[in-house]
Amino acid sequence: MQQLLTTEQMRAADQHTIRREQITENDLIDRAAGAFVRLFAVEYPDHNIPVDVYCGPGNNGADGLVIAGLLQQMGYQHLIIHLCDFAGKAGAAFLVKLEWLRKKQLNVRSLDTIADVKTASDGVIIEALFGSGLNKPLGGEWSELIRLINQSGAHIVSVDIPAGLPSEGVINPDGSVIEAELVISFQRPKINFFFPESAAALSRFIIADIGLDEVFIQQQQGVFHLVTENDLRQIIKPRKRFSHKGTYGHALVIAGHEDTMGAALLASSACLYSGAGLTTAAIPSSGLTALNTALPEVMYVPAQRLTDNGSLQSYSAIGAGPGLGKSTETLEIVRLLLSAGKPILLDADALNCLAQEKTLLEQVPAGTILTPHMKEFDNLFGKHASWWERIETARIWTKRKQSVIVLKNQYTFTIDEQGMVFINPTGNPGMAQGGMGDVLSGIILALLAQGYLPAEAAITGCYIHGKSGDKLATNQATIRASELAAGIPQVLFELTK
CATH class of the missing domain: 3.40.50.10260 (YjeF N-terminal domain)
Known part of the structure; x- marks a missing residue:
């Protein structure tokens, strides 16, 4: 990194x-x-x-x-x-x-x-x-x-x-x-x-x-670090001979509502393209046809079967939130995940549940990844007058809770368990379209399922997400989330060759 x-450190470097x-x-x-x-x-x-x-x-x-x-x-x-x-x-x-x-x-x-x-x-x-x-x-x-x-x-x-x-x-x-x-x-x-x-x-x-x-x-001792491609080459683990689907973990995507199945499909596709050995989507039954048609490799589990910790033990990592909606059912899913004992990622409506019941925010277990945009962050932690103040709040919270925050931005900030800030340099304005956050959550979840540490998964996921968008931006002005997801395997290939 x-x-x-x-300013003072730069003067010291000059001297x-x-x-x-x-x-x-x-x-x-x-x-x-x-x-x-x-x-x-x-x-x-x-x-x-x-x-x-x-x-x-x-x-x-x-x-x-x-x-x-x-x-x-x-x-x-x-x-x-x-x-x-x-x-x-x-x-x-x-x-x-x-x-x-x-x-x-x-x-x-x-x-x-x-x-x-x-x-x-x-x-x-x-x-x-x-x-x-x-x-x-x-x-x-x-x-x-x-x-x-x-x-x-x-x-x-x-x-x-x-x-x-x-x-x-x-x-x-x-x-x-x-x-x-x-x-x-x-x-x-x-x-x-x-x-x-x-x-x-x-x-x-x-x-x-x-x-x-x-x-x-x-x-120099400092808080802010800029992620480079060489860092990613050191983090990403190439696939080895004789490995199999079980080697790369089982990711559970809890997402989608009857009216927002697109979010579930985008998150699931990104998880699939990012190399999770198995991906299961917990979605409404009304979305099963769409899932089977668009992503036949992704398995299905009815969300109502996720009733206790025992129902979650077969999964390596769990991500929840994209398109779930603000409902009692979503709130109960979040409560269940907080005690599941599994690596978890909370996004979108899962974050809204934490904001709705602040006592849940205090129950977030160590190693959790939160992926808010600015409005979601302020809903969680209170109104902030500047981005600098948001970073300071995030640093205090991640150190206290030993968790990770991915604060989404043109240059997304990942704040790790020590309060260090890692700035992602990839990405471009052509990615300013709906669904990009769902794809980012899917990428990070796949990396969690493969055994990457939470901060590693977040930093790597942000870089891959933006890099896929940058490759598309070389010959088009706007980028759809679905085509960005489809470009992930090529980015991974280039980072490991």
Whole structure:
């Protein structure tokens, strides 16, 4: 897992690299600027495009000054550098780089007041105002400058992080923030890039490797981790010779109502495609024809037969909730599962039952996986003002209950029994359609049935789910949950070959 760093930890990584390599802070600024420019040139290869570079008074502004000089060396013809220092507090690194830049005969303009700002609309603005060191909301002339840049009509590219966006912590939805089309961030994405509130500040980001010590970074103590494909290759167990259906567990899917059989079919199909040795669906009898027609490999058990713990002992793992409905019967099923002594996953209407009777939430056994979306999470744990607060609540609860929460999002967060947060990078907006959560539950349940630990099953399931969607998104705009489920075997194949 890639360790994600707080602002202070990133500063420590910078200083460690400076000491270890016996370089200066200015050398590291040059290195960062060079890495930025290499990626910028790929994104904007036209050397005739107008480029305005807005530089604040600190190290981020120093990055911007060097970036401007390097772009000139690469042949960019129309460069204007705007020096933004409304308070007269330019840092030492900024002054050193400004002296270097002035020797290059570039068009350098000083913005002493907001009245001096004149933005262009037909090119690119490189925003290097503050970087990750900003620790307070922007106001006054800075806020007005950000407003003018945002309204310029230019393509906005931020250096490391959009001005006004904190690297971590609660994001103020009313704060003044640059609205970047692209962020080229140094070494690691900022933690807040993965939170939905950051959508106002950036459309996408890419990472520039600036040569910080990766061993040092990975040794840092932190809560947030970014899942990588290599992690999945270490977790997923290839199928072995002489194994059989009994080797890969028996999953029970308790889902569907007379009017919502689609949810049961989607969850069951995902469980089947994800490799459970046996999959049984507990569904209404009215859905049996649909089940036999769509998924003949999935077995059937009448839900009314699930009356006591003895009726559940033949299953390796049990998942409940998709399309079950909010009924007394659903509530009784949830009560039964909480005492079943089996690995369980609770989703959708099973979560609604826990929210309805909060005493049940306290009875959740260790190792349980909950898979809420934002509204379900708030129903369970109370209203939250931000996603950062939701993560903090989830961390407290998972540590106390020794269970796992999968908090669904564009970048889904898995919070494990130690309160660690694992961010899933796969998935895309084309997956924003009904049924995707049912498929995710089926994938995770199949992995539970095969013997994966709860956190492993959740992290792996989220990655596979998003990866299947990403493969489909290469040639189509929207993705149906059923076709995503059908793509799971190919993803598993590629991750184990």
